[in-house]
Amino acid sequence: MRELTQTEAIDLVGRFEAEQEIPEQMRADVRMLGTLLGRVLRESGSPGLFDDVERLRIATIHAYTDETPEAFARAAAIADSFTVERADEVARAFTAYFHLVNLAEEHQRVRILRERDGRPDKERATDSVAAAFVRLSAEVGDETALAHLQAMRFHPVFTAHPTEARRRAVSSSIRRLAGLLDEHEASRRNGADERRAERRMLEEVDTLWRTAPLRPEKPSPTDEVRAVMAVFDETLYTAVPHVYRRVDDALQGPAAGGRAPVVRPFVRVGSWVGGDRDGNPFVTASVTRKAAKIASEHVLLGLERTTSRVGRNLTLDAATTPPSDALISLWQRLKAADEDAANDIAKRSPDEPHRRILLLIARRIEATRERNADLAYRDPEHLLADLRVVQDSLVQAGAARQAYGHLQQLVWQVETYGFHLTELEVRQHSAVHAKVLAELDAAAPGAARSELAEEVLDVIRTVVFLQERYGPRAAGRYIVSFTRSAEDLANVHRLARYAVGPDGTPPVLDVVPLFETFADLQAAPGILAEIVEHPEFAARLDATDRRLEVMLGYSDSSKDVGPVAANLALYEAQAEIAAWARASRIELTLFHGRGGALGRGGGPANSAILAQPPHSVDGRFKLTEQGEVIFARYGDPAIAMRHIDQVAAAILLASAPSNEERNLAAAERYADVAATMDAASRERFFSLVKAPGFAPWFARVTPMEEIGRLALGSRPARRGLSVESLEDLRAIPWVFAWTQARINLAGWFGLGTALETVGDEALLQRAYGDWPLFRTMIDNVAMSLAKADDRIARHYLELGDREDLAALVRDEMALTRSWVIRVTGGTELLGNKPVLQRAVKMRSPYVDALSLLQLRALRSLREAPEGAPVDPEQQRLLLLSVSGVAAGLQNTG
Incomplete structure (x- = not known):
């Protein structure tokens, strides 16, 4: 089959692009980025590379649109004709192109979100928390709807499951390009600025091309922790409080920011990165301690900088905004603990009492990060107490907008992230626990333990250490994969007694069963009914107002019986577990072990939530987020806020009587x-x-x-x-x-x-x-x-x-x-x-x-x-x- 002429090729590509009906702004971005890549291939690739890429590109478009065996054979023949070295370059070129197209598509999504935010309320998204609240209120009344909103929880858990195929260096280059694309759009009114932006983009595309696309070696668990921290630093730290603010603005209207918010923090971020050791010998107790330390350093540094920034801007004179008695008392306590700094701050802010307090609080957060026992906060609750003293003083002085403005967002950040940032979860296979217990039970007093036994026990000691250092929310969930009996769960408590000994501090453990296979899903209700009678489980239920978490695995059940049967089995398991929990007066949280691909429970989360059985959500939704999904959903602030808003809206609506009745009837x-x-x-x-x-x-x-x-x-x-x-x-x-x-x-x-x-x-x-x-x-x-x-x-x-x-x-x-x-x-x-x-x-x-x-x-x-x-x-x-x-x-x- 002959190759197309240049004229035929241009016509073919033009028709193909026109048929896709791409929005004009996105089409312009794709065209510009593709042109930049083409220039880079000509300048930096080997001779003839650009022409070979174009030959294969046109041939595959022809084969896709023509659908004849001859057209496909022609494209395959071109791919086979390359030397291995040229095929290598061509593969890299197409991969770079995809990164750029993905970037343009993401940029279009952000553009649409920004345009939507600028419209009147009635034209904004109908799948937002604010819209969901209105719909729920119509069914259950404002007071009940508000109670649902304030009790809601969305709990994404980041995992290190290896599904992100691109290197972190490539991801970083793409993020820099995203910023340059924003600059380019803003510079279009000025020709010189636009040319400068395009030059910088060309430089970055060249960097992307020259960056090796494959990692030379596997990342360590600590590398994976730092990769997730990048998402927190660049997006989640500021995006989550912005979501709260948007919801509060929508619900309170003009009064928002001038009185206490009705929204309570509903996001909790969990992590398996550095804690999930099921089948990963490289995740040790030492790694878990390092993971928690890295996360704490990141959040404390963020809180320190935010507190300092809010404090510097709070230049309210005592004459216009007099301090409350509680604020004066707090100043005296802080000054006594940090006298030199207090005197220095007082000189620079002599009549600005609220500013002085926040700047001293920032120093205490810094001391917490540096483990300075004389000044460090014992826990985030003490920091929150100080911030609320400042907030209350501002309200009493008539400065409500300062109390509930940037200071409120800082309060939300502390409430959401504490001093730990992510709630670190441990996971281990039930067979490992059984093997270690068999060894410990059979060992003579004082006998040496195996390396595996010491490691398993050290993990539990690490949980105790993390709870003491970073607070009870820092760690405590212990997930037992391949849970097949109540004994599998009781074994964790038996191991805990071995780990700390009769005189040690017992860990506060929430042992979470993970039901993964088809058979395990069917057995789940019976196992749960048995385990809640176990003494340690019963005691923990009493201590937590009968809260219980149960994890369901989407991946292994699908591989076990196929995607259709697995989906139906998961629904049935959820329905039965939820019914059992209601009958047992247990507040159930189902933890969905979903992947990014559809064979692992992937797909849009909001539609999946609305399809859950009655009472299986009840205002609480927890799921794993992993690999490429983390960066797709949380890599850009605007997209992260939209995703959180959509998921939270679905969580709120899932408990609406109309939704539950529809699912039950269907x-x-x-x-x-x-x-x-x-x-x-x-x-x-x-x-x-x-x-x-x-x-x-x-x-x-x-x-x-x-x-x-x-x-x-x-x-x-x-x-x-x-x-x-x-x-x-x-x-x-x-x-x-x-x-x-x-x-x-x-x-x-x-x-x-x-x-x-x-x-x-x-x-x-x-x-x-x-x-x-x-x-x-x-x-x-x-x-x-x-x-x-x-x-x-x-x-x-x-x-x-x-x-x-x-x-x-x-x-x-x-x-x-x-x-x-x-x-x-x-x-x-x-x-x-x-x-x-x-x-x-x-x-x-x-x-x-x-x-x-x-x-x-x-x-x-x-x-x-x-x-x-x-x-x-x-x-x-x-x-x-x-x-x-x-x-x-x-x-x-």
């Missing part, structure tokens, strides 16, 4: 549909994964083994077993590998058969409209399938030399695609979600280019003689393409 109405789908999808899934030789076939037709060599995170990709068994393969490489092969099997396999077995198209369309759980499942599968590609998937599947399994996968993909389109009532996938459809279509041909490069590398590696050394150049090309495809699809694990 679950009852479509119970037979659910049962049919469950059985049919599970049977279909087992026909694949339980087929003889499936595990090695899976490893051959995907880059699963190679993904394990990517330096994504500190944790190993598997729990120590080979690909002869999938049982202990972690869910992340399971999902990641199928995504890379453009199959996305973990997100949809079995749904087509399930829908076909139900067979009633009209019934399924009604379910799509009436049943939130079903609608969420269908929408997520539509997105998963839209990112898959049968043409490319076929070539991956051919690598396995198992036509029976390949046909099974391709037939189910076609069946699922057909049924999803019919159920949603459209003519193509995502037809009812045009913005999302545009984003997928815009990227697809460029992802195809990287997939073709990955295929050639994978074929070379698979065709090598058994026992031959791995070709390092082909392996590097494959890993480069993995990073690029992840950037293009914006999903890994």
Whole structure:
């Protein structure tokens, strides 16, 4: 097949871009960034690189729009024609392009958010906390709605699960480019400023191109802690109080800022980074202590600087704003403890009592960070008490706007983050606890303990240490993965007694069961009913007003029985656990162990929340946030605020009587549909994964083994077993590998058969409209399938030399695609979600280019003689393409 002429190529690309209906401002950003990258490729790439990139780009667009075997073969032939060195450069070029397109798309989202914020209230988002409050009030009354709002909790937990394929150095370059893109937009009215901004952007794009896209080695757990700290420093520290402020402004109207806020802090940030040791031998008790220390240093430095800044601006004269008696008393106490500094501050602010107090408080926060026992605050509650003295004094003096302005945001920051920043959680496998207890129970008095036993006990001692140093919220949740009996949970309390001894300080532990597999989810209610009778559990329930947290794993259950059966099992487990908790007078928090990809519970969080069973949310929602999801949701302040606002709105509305009644009625109405789908999808899934030789076939037709060599995170990709068994393969490489092969099997396999077995198209369309759980499942599968590609998937599947399994996968993909389109009532996938459809279509041909490069590398590696050394150049090309495809699809694990 001949190559297109230049005129035909220009026309093809123009038509392709026009069909995507990209907003003009975003189109201009993409065009500008692409032009800058092209210039960099000409200046910094090897001779002819730009032309080769263009050849492949045009060929893949042609193959995507033409859909003929000849067009696809032509694109594949171009990819195969490159030398390994040139293929390496081309892969890097397409990956850089995706980073720039993702940036332009993010910038467009921020632009839209800013425009929306500038509109009148009635034109603003209908899925905000303020809008949700109005809707809830209409159902339950203002007083009850306010009680719901003030008791609400959103608890994201950042994890170090290795799903972020790009290096931190690359992420930093992209963030700098984001700032320059803002500057460029602001400079468009001035030609000289615009040219200067473009020059600086060109420099940064050149830096991005020259930065090695692959990490040379795996990050350490401490590196992962610092990566998460960057998100806190750059975004969350200021974004969270801004969310509170926006909600309060919306609810109080003109009175906001002039009286006490009605909003109470509803965000709590958790972290597994440095605490999750399930299958990660590199996370030790020492690492956990370091993680807590780093987090505390970051938040205390932030509080110190904020307090100092608020204090410096609080230049209120005593004549206009007289201090209260309590403020004068506080000054005397602070002065006695820090006399030289107090005298110096008094000289510089002789008649500004509120300013003087805050500047001394800033010094005490600094002393807390530096562990200066003479001045340090014992805990955040004492700091809050001092800040409230200042606040009350301002109110009494008639300066309410100063009391509830920037000072209130500081109060919110202390209430949200304390001195610990993130509530650090420990996780360990139940089998490890059982093994250590068996050793300890059998050991003679004084006998030496194994290294594993000492480490497990030292972790519990570390929890005690962190609680004493940073406060009770700093640590205390102990998650037991693969909880399969009440004994698995009681074992943690037994270990605690060994750890501290009869005279030691017992840790305050909230032992959290993690139910992961299909069988574990079904057994969960019985296990919970048994464990709450255990003495330590019962005592902890009494101490916390009968609060209990239960974690549900989305990943292993999906790998266990397939995505359809897992989703239905998770819903049923939540419903049963919630009913048990209500009957037992327990305040339940369900902790959702969701990943970024759809095979691991990913997808829009707000729609998932609104589809939960009645009373399974009750104003509290906790979930894991990991890898690329952390930076996608929290990397930009405007997007972070929007995400938190949307999720909080869904949490508030989930408990609305109308929402709970709808979910309950739908679950009852479509119970037979659910049962049919469950059985049919599970049977279909087992026909694949339980087929003889499936595990090695899976490893051959995907880059699963190679993904394990990517330096994504500190944790190993598997729990120590080979690909002869999938049982202990972690869910992340399971999902990641199928995504890379453009199959996305973990997100949809079995749904087509399930829908076909139900067979009633009209019934399924009604379910799509009436049943939130079903609608969420269908929408997520539509997105998963839209990112898959049968043409490319076929070539991956051919690598396995198992036509029976390949046909099974391709037939189910076609069946699922057909049924999803019919159920949603459209003519193509995502037809009812045009913005999302545009984003997928815009990227697809460029992802195809990287997939073709990955295929050639994978074929070379698979065709090598058994026992031959791995070709390092082909392996590097494959890993480069993995990073690029992840950037293009914006999903890994």
